[in-house]
Amino acid sequence: MRMENQSTVSNFLLLGLPIRPEQQNVFFTLFLAMYLTTVLGNLLIILLIRLDSRLHTPMYFFLSYLALTDISFSSVTAPKMLMNMLMHSQSISYTGCIYQAYFFLFFGSTDCFLLTSMAYDRYVAICHPLYYITVMSEKVCVCLVAGSWFIGCIHALLHTLLLIQLSFCARNSVPNFFCDLTALLKLSCSDISLNKLVIFTEGGLLFILSLSIIMGSYILIGSTALKSPSTKRLIKTFSTCGSHLLVVSLYFGTLAGEYFFSSFQNSSDKDIVASVIYTVVTPLLNPFIYSLRNRDIKQALEVVFTRINRFK
Numbered sequence: 001m002r003m004e005n006q007s008t009v010s011n012f013l014l015l016g017l018p019i020r021p022e023q024q025n026v027f028f029t030l031f032l033a034m035y036l037t038t039v040l041g042n043l044l045i046i047l048l049i050r051l052d053s054r055l056h057t058p059m060y061f062f063l064s065y066l067a068l069t070d071i072s073f074s075s076v077t078a079p080k081m082l083m084n085m086l087m088h089s090q091s092i093s094y095t096g097c098i099y100q101a102y103f104f105l106f107f108g109s110t111d112c113f114l115l116t117s118m119a120y121d122r123y124v125a126i127c128h129p130l131y132y133i134t135v136m137s138e139k140v141c142v143c144l145v146a147g148s149w150f151i152g153c154i155h156a157l158l159h160t161l162l163l164i165q166l167s168f169c170a171r172n173s174v175p176n177f178f179c180d181l182t183a184l185l186k187l188s189c190s191d192i193s194l195n196k197l198v199i200f201t202e203g204g205l206l207f208i209l210s211l212s213i214i215m216g217s218y219i220l221i222g223s224t225a226l227k228s229p230s231t232k233r234l235i236k237t238f239s240t241c242g243s244h245l246l247v248v249s250l251y252f253g254t255l256a257g258e259y260f261f262s263s264f265q266n267s268s269d270k271d272i273v274a275s276v277i278y279t280v281v282t283p284l285l286n287p288f289i290y291s292l293r294n295r296d297i298k299q300a301l302e303v304v305f306t307r308i309n310r311f312k
Helices: 021-051 056-086 094-129 129-135 138-163 181-187 193-226 231-259 269-292 295-311
Strands: 011-014 090-093
Touching: 011 056, 011 094, 011 295, 021 094, 021 138, 021 295, 056 090, 056 138, 090 094, 094 129, 094 138, 094 181, 094 193, 094 231, 138 181, 138 193, 181 193, 193 231, 231 269
Parallel strands: none
Antiparallel strands: 011 090
16 A cells, blocks of 8 residues: 655644543543453454354354454554553554554444344344255355455555545644544545545445345344244344344444534544444444353353363
């Protein structure tokens, strides 16, 4: 990726969270705990899925890669934010800022596509259970995950290449705790009409397509579940859908507000709150909503602890 443009800015200042200096230590401890919980919780999920053969199914295959992506996504922004809070520094180099923007877009969009794949997996499992093994074969699952990463890479590369063509003449204060694309566009002294057009067309198309597949899948799931005479199955189905839709609502809702409904004027505290939700809170929820409430994961966790106790 070439970093050549006509920028006179060598570094940016990340203004961070809108908190008072005396609250820095409290928020540092809070966000450090949330980041460590995100990393350790998702690593635990990946480990359990790899160790327990009963979890070698399409649903947990997608879940393991979602956990890996959540770790990566959170690690793009959280460590730099924590370092700045600890060192009382706001500086990030131009190159570092561009790379942070790229990987943020990459892992963020990959998360969207993996959530879409998981919704499709649940649709096939509930609406077409007899064909589930055939439709969701290992090859199909690998293709869906690889496709999610590939499209995410292309999506991020497109926006980053357009970003590095811009000039940043004087202003270098980013009103956020990471190098957010929309915040950087507001600082540019170049014409950003093409960047905005690509965000609303290419980005909007991928966003609407992913959300449509998710909502369409769950509408069909709900329709199938309502036809079932089993109350227990109905409750289980809607419980599963509710958990997934909660994360989808948080992630897609804040993402839409940040990138598609933003006025491209000065950032407000609401933008930062939205950023915290989809960069810190949503990855943190993954182990709890998708896994720790899951009976199979709990059983796998019990088996691991039993093995550990035997070695003591």
